Amino acid sequence: MALSLLLHLLGLFLVVEPLSVAAQTANISLGSSLTASQGSSTWQSPSGTFAFGFRRIADQDLFLLAIWYDKIPDKTIVWYANGDNPAPKGSKLELTTDGQLTLTGPRSQEIWKPESVLSGRVAYAAMLDTGNFVLANNNADYLWQSFKDLKDTVLPTQVLEIGEKLNSRQTANSYSQGRFQLQLKSDGRLVLYPIALPTEFAYQPYYQSNTSDAVDEMNSGYQLSFNESGYLNVVRRNGNIDKLINKTLLPIRDYYYRATLDSDGFFTQYAHPKSPKNGSWTSWLPVWSIPENICFEANGDLGSGPCGYNSFCRLDANRRPICECLPGFSSLDPNNKLSGCKQNRIQSCDEQGNSKPEDLYVMHELSNTFWPTSSNFEQLQPMNEDDCSRSCLYDCYCMVAVIKEGSCWKKKLPLSHGRQDWNSYGKALIKLPKSDASLDDPLSPQSNTGRKDRKTLILAGALLLGSSVFLNFFFVAAISLVFLYTYQKRHNVTTSTSSIMEANLRSFRYKDLEEATDGFREELGRGAFGTVYKGIISSLSSTNYVAIKKLDKVAQEGEKEFKAEVSAIARTHHKNLVRLLGFCDEGANKLLVYEFMNNGTLASFLFGISRPDWNKRIQIAFGIARGIMYLHEECSTQIIHCDIKPHNILLDDSFTARISDFGLAKLLLSDQTLTHAVIRGTRGYVAPEWFRNVPITAKVDVYSYGVMLLEIICCRRSLEMERENEEEVILTDWVYDCYKEKTLNKLIEDDEEARNDMKRLERLVKVAIWCIQEDPSLRPTMKKVTQMLEGVVDVSLPPCPSPFSSIC
Ligand SMILES: *[C@@H]1O[C@H](CO)[C@@H](O)[C@H](O)[C@H]1NC(C)=O
Ligand SMILES: *[C@@H]1O[C@H](CO)[C@@H](O)[C@H](O)[C@H]1NC(C)=O
Ligand SMILES: *[C@@H]1O[C@H](CO)[C@@H](O)[C@H](O)[C@H]1NC(C)=O
Ligand SMILES: *[C@@H]1O[C@H](CO)[C@@H](O)[C@H](O)[C@H]1NC(C)=O
Ligand SMILES: *[C@@H]1O[C@H](CO)[C@@H](O)[C@H](O)[C@H]1NC(C)=O
Numbered sequence: 081m082a083l084s085l086l087l088h089l090l091g092l093f094l095v096v097e098p099l100s101v102a103a104q105t106a107n108i109s110l111g112s113s114l115t116a117s118q119g120s121s122t123w124q125s126p127s128g129t130f131a132f133g134f135r136r137i138a139d140q141d142l143f144l145l146a147i148w149y150d151k152i153p154d155k156t157i158v159w160y161a162n163g164d165n166p167a168p169k170g171s172k173l174e175l176t177t178d179g180q181l182t183l184t185g186p187r188s189q190e191i192w193k194p195e196s197v198l199s200g201r202v203a204y205a206a207m208l209d210t211g212n213f214v215l216a217n218n219n220a221d222y223l224w225q226s227f228k229d230l231k232d233t234v235l236p237t238q239v240l241e242i243g244e245k246l247n248s249r250q251t252a253n254s255y256s257q258g259r260f261q262l263q264l265k266s267d268g269r270l271v272l273y274p275i276a277l278p279t280e281f282a283y284q285p286y287y288q289s290n291t292s293d294a295v296d297e298m299n300s301g302y303q304l305s306f307n308e309s310g311y312l313n314v315v316r317r318n319g320n321i322d323k324l325i326n327k328t329l330l331p332i333r334d335y336y337y338r339a340t341l342d343s344d345g346f347f348t349q350y351a352h353p354k355s356p357k358n359g360s361w362t363s364w365l366p367v368w369s370i371p372e373n374i375c376f377e378a379n380g381d382l383g384s385g386p387c388g389y390n391s392f393c394r395l396d397a398n399r400r401p402i403c404e405c406l407p408g409f410s411s412l413d414p415n416n417k418l419s420g421c422k423q424n425r426i427q428s429c430d431e432q433g434n435s436k437p438e439d440l441y442v443m444h445e446l447s448n449t450f451w452p453t454s455s456n457f458e459q460l461q462p463m464n465e466d467d468c469s470r471s472c473l474y475d476c477y478c479m480v481a482v483i484k485e486g487s488c489w490k491k492k493l494p495l496s497h498g499r500q501d502w503n504s505y506g507k508a509l510i511k512l513p514k515s516d517a518s519l520d521d522p523l524s525p526q527s528n529t530g531r532k533d534r535k536t537l538i539l540a541g542a543l544l545l546g547s548s549v550f551l552n553f554f555f556v557a558a559i560s561l562v563f564l565y566t567y568q569k570r571h572n573v574t575t576s577t578s579s580i581m582e583a584n585l586r587s588f589r590y591k592d593l594e595e596a597t598d599g600f601r602e603e604l605g606r607g608a609f610g611t612v613y614k615g616i617i618s619s620l621s622s623t624n625y626v627a628i629k630k631l632d633k634v635a636q637e638g639e640k641e642f643k644a645e646v647s648a649i650a651r652t653h654h655k656n657l658v659r660l661l662g663f664c665d666e667g668a669n670k671l672l673v674y675e676f677m678n679n680g681t682l683a684s685f686l687f688g689i690s691r692p693d694w695n696k697r698i699q700i701a702f703g704i705a706r707g708i709m710y711l712h713e714e715c716s717t718q719i720i721h722c723d724i725k726p727h728n729i730l731l732d733d734s735f736t737a738r739i740s741d742f743g744l745a746k747l748l749l750s751d752q753t754l755t756h757a758v759i760r761g762t763r764g765y766v767a768p769e770w771f772r773n774v775p776i777t778a779k780v781d782v783y784s785y786g787v788m789l790l791e792i793i794c795c796r797r798s799l800e801m802e803r804e805n806e807e808e809v810i811l812t813d814w815v816y817d818c819y820k821e822k823t824l825n826k827l828i829e830d831d832e833e834a835r836n837d838m839k840r841l842e843r844l845v846k847v848a849i850w851c852i853q854e855d856p857s858l859r860p861t862m863k864k865v866t867q868m869l870e871g872v873v874d875v876s877l878p879p880c881p882s883p884f885s886s887i888c
Contacts (some may be wrong), residue, residue, distance in 0.1 A: 095821075109204040110179060116171040124150060125209040129336075132207045134167070138253050142166035145173060145183055145192065147213055149336060152352055153361050158211055158233040159226045162192040163255030169316035177203050181215060181224075197224040205651060211235040232258075233340045234312075236332060240264050240304035246341040251416050259418060260345040268292040268300030270314055270324075272347055272370060274386065286345075286377040286386070287370045289314055293321050304551075310337040312349060312368075320489040325368050326348065339368075344401050344418065345374055345386050348750060357587055366398070374401045375499040385497035388420025392498030394450050396655050406480070406495075407444055407872050408512045423493070425513050429476035439514070440886075443469045443481075445871030446508040447702065449500045450482050454753065463488040469509050481509045585650045586662035590669045593628055600630065602838070607727070609744050614676065617661075625676035626661060630669075642670055648717055649743040656707030657741040658730055677738060679731035682792075686726055691795050694833035696735060700868055701792045701844070703737035704729055708785055709862035711742055712778045719743050720776070724767045724784035726791060764798040768854050768882075779856035782865065786851025790815050793834070793844055794827045812852050813887045819845055844869065849878035 097407065106121055114133050122133030131150035134143040134158060145161040149316055162183060170186040179202030183192040193217070203218045212235075213226040227238045232249050243266065248258035262272045272287035291314045301314040301322070310332045313321040329337070330351065339349040348369035356545045371377045374386050375393035387393040387403035396402050405411055405421035413419035430597065431440075458478075460471060468488030472481035478490045484506035567574035594600065596615035606613040610632040617626045642665060649660045649672075662673040679685070682700065685692055705726075711719040721728075722745040730738045767783035769776065787798050790811050808814045818826050824842060828834040834841055847868045853859045858879070860868065867873045880888035 087531075087641065104479060108175060108207070110175055110177045110202070110204065112205075113172055113174040116145075116167050116173075117169055122150070123205075123207045123213075125211075125246070127209050129209050130211045131208055132213050134171075134173070137255070139164055140166070141169050143169065143171060144255055147207070147211060147351070149211075151354075154352070156338070156352075158235060159213070159229070159231050160255050161194075161229075163231070163249060164257060165191055166255070167191050175202075178687070179203070179215070180752050181205065194224045194229065194441065196228075199223075210237045212238070232342075233338050234304075234306050235339075236306050236310050236337050237308050238306050242266050242268075242302055244835040245708060246347075248341045248345065249344045251343050254333060254415070258343045260341055260343075262341050262347055264301065264304050264314075265293075268302060268314075268316070270304055272341075272345070274345065274383065276383065279726075283383040284344075286374060289322065289324070291316065306337075306339060308332065308530075310351075312333070313709040324370075327368065329367065338364075345401055346370075358398060360587075369399075373399065376501070380584045383496060384420055384661065385499075386418070387498060388418050389494035389496055390421040390423070390498070392451075392500050394500040394655075396653055398653060406498075406510055407446070408510065420494075427476075427479065427511065427513065437473045441473060441511050442507045442514055443473055444512050446500075446510060447870050448506065448699075449498065449508040450484065450506045451480070451491060451495045451498050455480075455493070455495045456489045457492055458490040460488040460490070462486040465507070465509075472511055479511055483507050483509065497695050550586065585660065586673070587645070588662050588671070588673060590664050590666045590671070593664055593671055593673070596626070597628055605727075607741060607743065615673075619674065627658075627674045627676045628876065629672045629674065631671065645743055646672070648715070648719065652711070652715055652719070652743070654707055654710040655716075656703045656737055656739060657710065657742065658738045674740070675732075675738075676727075677730035677732050677740075679733065679735055681727050682729035682731060682737065682788075683726035685731055685735075686791060686795055687797060691831065694831060694837065697795070698840070698844070700729075700731070700735070700737040701789055702866070704739060704788070705785065705862060705866045705869055707737065707739040708781050709866050711739070712781065712862050716779065720778050721781050721784075722776075723765075724788060726788060729788075767856070769856055776855075777856060778862070779859045782851050782859045782862060783853075783856075785862070785865065786848045786859075787812060789844065793848070794842065795831070812881065813885075815845060816887050820880075821850060842872070843875055846875045846878050849881055850875070852881045853879070854882045 091510075108412065112123075114120060114123070116134040118136060120134055122131040124131045124338045129149065129151055130147055131611045132147050133145070135146045135148065144157070144163065144166055146157045147159040148157045167183060168185055171183060171191060173181070173183045175181050181194055181202075182190065185191050187539045190802070197215065198221075200217045200221070200223050202215045202223055205213070208215050210227075214222045215224040216222050216614060227235075228244075230240070230244055230246050232246055234246065240246070245261045245263035248260040249255045250258045257277065259274050259277055260272065261275055262270070263282075265269050267504050270287075270289040271285040273285040274283045275281060276283065289301065291565060293299035293316075298318040299316055299320070302317050303315040305313050305321075307313060310329045312324040315321050315323065334354055335351045337349060337351050339347065341347050346369050349551050350364040351367050352364045353565065373395060375395055387402055390409050391403045391405050393401050393403055403417045408425070409421035409423055411417065412422055427441075458475075460468065463471070463483070463486065465483045468481050468483045471488060472478035472490055475490060477492050479493050480491045480495060482489045482491065528766060588596075593615065596617050597613045598615075600611075600613050602614040604614050604627055606612070607629075610630045612627050612629045615626050615628045617624055646660070646663050646665075653659075658677065660672060661675060664671040664673075678871075682704075685700075686697075708724065711721060717741055721739065721742045724739075727738065728741045730740050732738055765779040765784040765787045769780065787821050791798055794811065794815070796811065800809060800811075803809050807817060807875055815827060818824050822836070824845060825835060827845075828841065847860075847865060850858070850860050850868070851865060855871050868875045882888070
């Protein structure tokens with residue numbers, strides 16, 4: 081079988097690469113050598129696609145003997161010899177005159193040599209255009225090939241036989257063996273599983289193909305083949321194939337393909353255009369990957385799970401795992417998120433002495449987080465949350481309690497298989513030493529240094545209630561001047577150096593988008609920035625609905641800004657943000673192509689006919705907070721949204737909140753258009769400092785978020801002029817009244833679910849009141865907001881949001 085395959089492959093090479101002068105140059109003769117140093121020479125494949133040689137490891141004076149894609153800017157490494165044993169500078173790779181390939185260090189110590197070389201006399205080596213580096217005899221039989229020395233990547237024409245496996249590397253920049261393997265098992269299944277390093281012990285797989293047949297052995301898989309058109313198939317012994325990829329790929333003529341077992345355990349197929357598109361390169365695009373949900377499919381009671389002990393796993397927008405430590409814990413290895421976490425301060429049964437547990441510890445809530453079955457030492461049922469919390473607090477073995485559906489599970493360390501899932505309402509209570517818990521709490525009511533600015537306050541009030549057309553007109557003009565002034569001052573051209581090409585963005589021609597939308601026929605909505613249309617796009621791998629936003633108000637002079645903004649948007653990846661897929665930039669035709677969201681806007685969800693579920697609403701509020709926090713704190717350049725409101729929050733298939741329209745504010749810096757955008761878009765959500773001559777900071781989003789949080793809680797709009805009861809017209813004022821008078825139940829009168837959850841309701845209302853503080857410096861950061869929402873930190877009593885108004 082192997083021989084016939086070999087012949088097949090050989091035949092293939094002959095077809096693809098007729099023996100030419102170029103092919104001759106790929107023949108590396110005995111006696112040749114390479115030296116490990118910066119800019120040292122390499123052995124290239126005939127077409128120059130692949131190179132074999134030394135690559136310096138980032139930030140170190142160590143070298144990797146590797147094969148990489150040489151014609152693209154990324155120079156992506158597809159094979160490496162000495163990942164566990166990097167070579168010092170001056171090391172030498174030699175193809176000796178007697179046909180041995182050896183890598184030796186500066187002191188002649190052996191660093192690496194190929195294993196399982198077939199017997200025979202090596203006549204030459206060759207770097208082939210498939211990415212395979214071979215040692216061959218005089219008959220051109222391969223005595224050794226890199227395709228049979230599997231690392232983390234497979235390439236088209238490469239085959240995995242039974243028993244062969246890919247190993248992930250440790251991290252993107254560390255090439256030693258990582259925690260994941262992909263193997264074709266002898267029963268014919270392709271399985272993906274973590275291993276118990278430093279051994280090869282395999283934990284339960286989190287992906288397995290359905291290609292084993294216990295009854296008919298001939299119907300079992302025996303090869304994973306990456307065929308020459310770029311498709312990955314499991315081939316069965318009877319010749320049938322099971323496609324792993326369900327899509328039509330773009331032609332291999334125009335794209336490079338590779339499939340890599342990434343260090344986070346994802347087996348992903350990527351594509352890369354072979355040439356720059358209109359002068360700029362794009363990077364590798366993921367085409368397909370397994371598993372669907374690594375946080376959840378990694379099952380089994382034992383072992384650490386995909387993220388390591390004492391951490392929990394959640395998915396980002398690309399369904400890749402994010403590993404986070406529990407509060408009170410930190411990463412074992414800060415360079416490796418998968419390493420697991422250790423307790424910052426070891427808690428033991430000894431330390432309690434005569435103190436009461438309440439004096440030493442607090443129980444912190446972490447919503448939707450759990451550790452299925454593992455590490456339990458007690459299950460108490462039925463039990464309510466308060467008892468569960470107390471039971472753990474008083475039990476010196478208990479570090480975490482999980483309460484779900486009336487059951488209380490008490491857990492001890494280490495915790496494994498942690499995960500966070502917004503569709504599950506289970507809640508973890510984590511025991512933290514008091515000293516850890518009260519850290520960073522800058523919010524304290526006494527620091528209430530409200531700025532006096534009566535005039536603008538009155539203006540703002542007038543604007544919000546806007547009864548006079550004339551007044552509005554006047555304010556629009558005045559405010560726009562102030563806004564333009566402060567905004568321009570703050571955001572004066574700090575154009576980022578990185579370009580669109582770095583991000584996985586597709587550049588569209590206007591013509592294509594016109595076609596995709598059938599001549600801009602189906603309008604989805606209109607916003608401050610232009611009109612959104614529904615379209616259909618055939619991407620690399622599939623056909624998808626998209627939302628295409630036609631920007632009609634981009635400043636004429638904003639060409640450079642447009643590119644910078646688009647690339648900033650493209651670099652965002654978060655499960656609570658709508659993803660930008662591509663753009664079009666042809667003169668005045670500026671369009672953005674986004675994922676299409678099936679479930680409409682939060683506005684229609686909240687203010688529709690029936691009231692949505694309380695828990696769902698809260699999940700949405702949490703999600704939005706995380707999304708804004710990401711924009712503010714986790715992007716390479718901070719993005720201030722400036723227009724947070726329910727119309728700009730979309731809901732995907734699973735009703736996860738996805739923020740849209742972010743990163744566009746700067747594009748609107750042209751004359752009159754701006755004013756319309758701001759006033760029309762944000763009436764009722766806009767922070768008071770917009771109307772003052774003070775710097776605009778990320779805190780404007782916190783304010784808008786606070787207003788929206790109240791809308792989500794109460795399921796009503798921030799302004800409802802038609803309310804009979806005058807106090808209820810302005811939601812923020814009404815909420816503060818109810819809060820002050822301890823009548824929060826009025827806010828959710830006929831919402832039974834919410835009424836059964838008053839404790840949480842009160843916490844959310846307090847957080848919202850903090851957010852809508854008139855003084856921006858009193859408002860918490862979005863990070864703090866998420867921590868307060870989730871109960872990771874306590875919420876102190878909020879002061880009156882607008883200290884100079886009648887509501888206080
Ligand atoms: C490489 O060299 C060997 C031996 O010198 C020769 O037989 C073979 O044809 C060459 N192969 C290629 C692909 O140039
Ligand atoms: C696996 O494949 C067999 C037939 O090959 C089919 O009957 C069975 O339903 C499949 N199982 C799953 C889980 O897809
Ligand atoms: C590669 O596999 C796909 C199925 O996944 C098949 O449609 C295609 O014909 C194969 N290409 C070649 C060249 O064998
Ligand atoms: C393949 O495509 C079909 C139809 O589009 C879909 O139902 C199925 O779930 C897909 N299978 C995989 C493995 O993605
Ligand atoms: C390609 O680049 C040229 C010059 O930079 C530009 O005029 C043209 O519009 C671009 N075409 C596309 C499709 O981006």
